[in-house]
Amino acid sequence: MAHENYYLLGYIVRTHGTKGDVTIHLDVDYPEDYEEVESLFVEIKGELVPYFVEDMNIQKQNKAIVRLEDVDSIEQAQALVGSALYMPIEELEELGEGGFYYHQIQGYSVVDEALGELGIIRAIYTPNTQDLIAMDYQGSEVLIPIVDDIVISADHEKKQVLVKLPEGLLDVYLGPNTDPDDLSEDDED
Known part of the structure; x- marks a missing residue:
């Protein structure tokens, strides 16, 4: 998948607990806008791999605890730590005149x-x-x-x-x- 059709949402910074949850840093102005996101793309070896989001709990300081579908162990979660997270550009809201992402x-x-x-x-x-x-x-x-x-x-x-x-x-x-x-x-x- 070509990266030019996606925008950087954030990064997986560490594991959370032992059941596969991860902590992510959301590199956005309004993290709460992403609490209901259904899927996101994880960059793995230069490729964007889609993951369904089972649960996202927004924390303070642009952090969130996320449960991704089919990531059920700390080992699977650890393999994703450091990966960038992306969303399709078409999902961005239209900004007013002069505004920019x-x-x-x-x-x-x-x-x-x-x-x-x-x-x-x-x-x-x-x-x-x-x-x-x-x-x-x-x-x-x-x-x-x-x-x-x-x-x-x-x-x-x-x-x-x-x-x-x-x-x-x-x-x-x-x-x-x-x-x-x-x-x-x-x-x-």
Whole structure:
């Protein structure tokens, strides 16, 4: 099954108990929306394998305890630990104008309101503290916090993400002497 028709839902992080249940991390904004999911796809050796979900109990911090059909022992569950979980893209809800899912904007260009086009989105990082857009800019990786005041909207037709970067953000990544206009031309010694 081709991965491009699926989105990353999360990961199996460990076993739970001795009867085959697993604990998963849901890499989504609203985990409770997935409590009634009937099936999901587990990535095994690069292939997406469908599993029916017998039970999913959402916990705090984007965790859930899941019982998958035909996974009846701790040994079977342990074999799935570390595997990525996927869902078909067609099951995603339609977002309003300018909204986006993370998987949609990879490869889009970043356009700042003041500075214009900056670079291409290479990845989205979702650590526990703050989701970040990773953009290549002048040979450096620049991380842009995904918050409403900074990331304004996405234009899917133009494949662009409009941002309003805080003053000095790019300087943090580029360092003090990276702008050619800042370099002294009076070095005559």
